[in-house]
Amino acid sequence: DSGVTQTPKHLITATGQRVTLRCSPRSGDLSVYWYQQSLDQGLQFLIQYYNGEERAKGNILERFSAQQFPDLHSELNLSSLELGDSALYFCASSVSAGANTGELFFGEGSRLTVL
Amino acid sequence: SQQGEEDPQALSIQEGENATMNCSYKTSINNLQWYRQNSGRGLVHLILIRSNEREKHSGRLRVTLDTSKKSSSLLITASRAADTASYFCATGQGGSEKLVFGKGTKLTVNP
Numbered sequence: 001d002s003g004v005t006q007t008p009k010h011l012i013t014a015t016g017q018r019v020t021l022r023c024s025p026r027s028g029d030l031s032v033y034w035y036q037q038s039l040d041q042g043l044q045f046l047i048q049y050y051n052g053e054e055r056a057k058g059n060i061l062e063r064f065s066a067q068q069f070p071d072l073h074s075e076l077n078l079s080s081l082e083l084g085d086s087a088l089y090f091c092a093s094s095v096s097a098g099a100n101t102g103e104l105f106f107g108e109g110s111r112l113t114v115l
Numbered sequence: 116s117q118q119g120e121e122d123p124q125a126l127s128i129q130e131g132e133n134a135t136m137n138c139s140y141k142t143s144i145n146n147l148q149w150y151r152q153n154s155g156r157g158l159v160h161l162i163l164i165r166s167n168e169r170e171k172h173s174g175r176l177r178v179t180l181d182t183s184k185k186s187s188s189l190l191i192t193a194s195r196a197a198d199t200a201s202y203f204c205a206t207g208q209g210g211s212e213k214l215v216f217g218k219g220t221k222l223t224v225n226p
Contacts, residue, residue, distance in 0.1 A: 002157060002159070004157070033214075035216075042216065042217070042218040042219070043158075043203065043216040043218075043219075045213055045214065045215060045216075048213070056213045058213060088155070090157060090158070092158075098207075101145065101146070102163070103148070103160040103163060104148075104150075104158075104160065104214065105160070106150075106157035106158040106159070107157050108156060108157045109155075109156070109157055111155075
């Protein structure tokens with residue numbers, strides 16, 4: 001158990017809809033990262049928050065947004081969903097601000113299926 | 116974009132054999148990390164090697180880093196069926212703090 005909690009584990013929705021994925025980081029970790037994993041694109045970095053502020057941005061679509069709340073949990077909002085958004089979405093956390101300075105702890109992921 | 120590229124994409128071996136996976140990357144790095152992912156599960160950190168280190172061990176794992184060739188290798192000795200998983204290398208992208216993963220090597224260890 002990594003200590004990172006993601007909900008929901010599975011989500012099935014229709015094209016055009018909006019969903020929210022939630023992540024609670026490990027106790028004491030200030031950084032939260034979101035990654036998207038699909039068969040054809042591999043593991044893609046979306047966005048990182050550190051102590052409530054956006055720290056780094058990756059290949060995140062404009063239809064996607066995220067935030068980190070004062071209690072450090074994070075939400076990833078996906079809107080106007082398309083079939084291609086079907087993927088596993090992972091949240092990870094770390095103590096440090098820089099992802100490449102130490103270990104990331106991953107949650108078990110939220111599997112999104114868009115029909 | 117992928118910073119690290121693992122090779123081979125897939126590897127199938129017998130229990131007890133050693134498994135070697137390679138990772139190549141494109142830009143300078145602070146460190147390189149290896150992660151493991153069981154099918155459909157979250158990634159688990161295995162080992163981190165800093166740019167000034169050449170080799171690191173952790174249990175049955177041995178990681179090497181050659182910064183002149185921009186490559187790393189992960190060796191799993193005396194493999195077990197439970198080692199069956201995908202293995203990813205991850206590096207910082209240039210001067211960025213982002214951690215970018217390769218597409219992974221899928222290892223199958225047959226009992």
